[in-house]
Amino acid sequence: MLELHNVEVTYSDVILALKGVSLSLREGQCVALLGGNGAGKSTILKAISGTLKSEDGKVSAGAITLEGTPIHNLEASEVVRRGLIHVMEGRRVLRHMTAEQNLIVGGHMVPDRAELKRRLDHVYTLMPRLANLKSRTAGFMSGGEQQLLLIGRAMMARPKIIAIDEPSLGLAPLMIHDVYEVLSRLKEEGTTFFLVEQNSAAGLGLADYAYVLENGRVVLDGRADKLAQNEDVKEFYLGVT
Numbered sequence: 412m413l414e415l416h417n418v419e420v421t422y423s424d425v426i427l428a429l430k431g432v433s434l435s436l437r438e439g440q441c442v443a444l445l446g447g448n449g450a451g452k453s454t455i456l457k458a459i460s461g462t463l464k465s466e467d468g469k470v471s472a473g474a475i476t477l478e479g480t481p482i483h484n485l486e487a488s489e490v491v492r493r494g495l496i497h498v499m500e501g502r503r504v505l506r507h508m509t510a511e512q513n514l515i516v517g518g519h520m521v522p523d524r525a526e527l528k529r530r531l532d533h534v535y536t537l538m539p540r541l542a543n544l545k546s547r548t549a550g551f552m553s554g555g556e557q558q559l560l561l562i563g564r565a566m567m568a569r570p571k572i573i574a575i576d577e578p579s580l581g582l583a584p585l586m587i588h589d590v591y592e593v594l595s596r597l598k599e600e601g602t603t604f605f606l607v608e609q610n611s612a613a614g615l616g617l618a619d620y621a622y623v624l625e626n627g628r629v630v631l632d633g634r635a636d637k638l639a640q641n642e643d644v645k646e647f648y649l650g651v652t
């Protein structure tokens with residue numbers, strides 16, 4: 412469904428952040444990207460969602476295809492239109508709007524009010540906590556609630572692929588559990604996921620397949636359950652020795 416072929420990414424024409432990355436994501440799969448700080452995980456998500464330009468970055472070699480069509484030269488809004496939504500790291504809710512207004516913004520391309528209502532209902536069914544908080548100003552919600560809201564906002568566009576960056580960052584363990592529960596339900600409903608996680612145990616739990624990145628290159632890849640048993644992965648990414 413989504414393929415990267417020998418992708419290089421350069422920032423400000425000088426910093427080579429990805430040095431020839433190839434990977435693929437099949438329909439219905441969850442693929443996790445693991446790796447330490449600066450390995451290039453977020454850069455991969457920005458490259459696929461067309462958001463590198465705002466940071467003076469570009470795909471300087473290779474190709475990214477979505478359902479066979481090259482997307483690496485497209486504007487971010489066009490990538491969204493084709494069904495790929497990037498939920499960025501560092502919570503970016505619209506702080507002065509209510510939770511429900513945030514969701515409606517996520518559904519801005521839905522032309523039909525009845526359909527908009529159906530999508531809101533779907534979000535609230537999956538996340539009853541958001542239903543209870545729909546009138547709350549988003550800036551006053553907890554970190555975990557804001558993360559759920561961002562997932563809900565992405566759902567409003569009915570994406571084929573959600574590329575999500577560090578959904579557990581800064582959250583308490585119970586909240587991480589809730590966030591992953593929602594991601595897992597969405598996966599069961601057929602959403603394809605590209606997941607970046609420093610919390611590799613949570614990420615590998617949801618993922619079918621994973622790639623480990625180091626210094627802009629893929630150094631290891633395989634089925635997530637197999638990687639979770641790999642001694643190097645356990646030592647460096649799962650904190651188990």
Ligand code: ATP
Nearest residue numbers: 422426428446447448449450451452453454455466
């Ligand atoms: P982290 O978990 O710390 O976010 P990461 O694996 O997501 O790490 P990236 O953020 O993709 O790593 O960074 C990859 C490389 O690109 C790093 O060397 C980083 O310093 C560099 N880089 C990232 N963003 C920019 C930018 N806007 N301008 C210049 N260099 C950047």
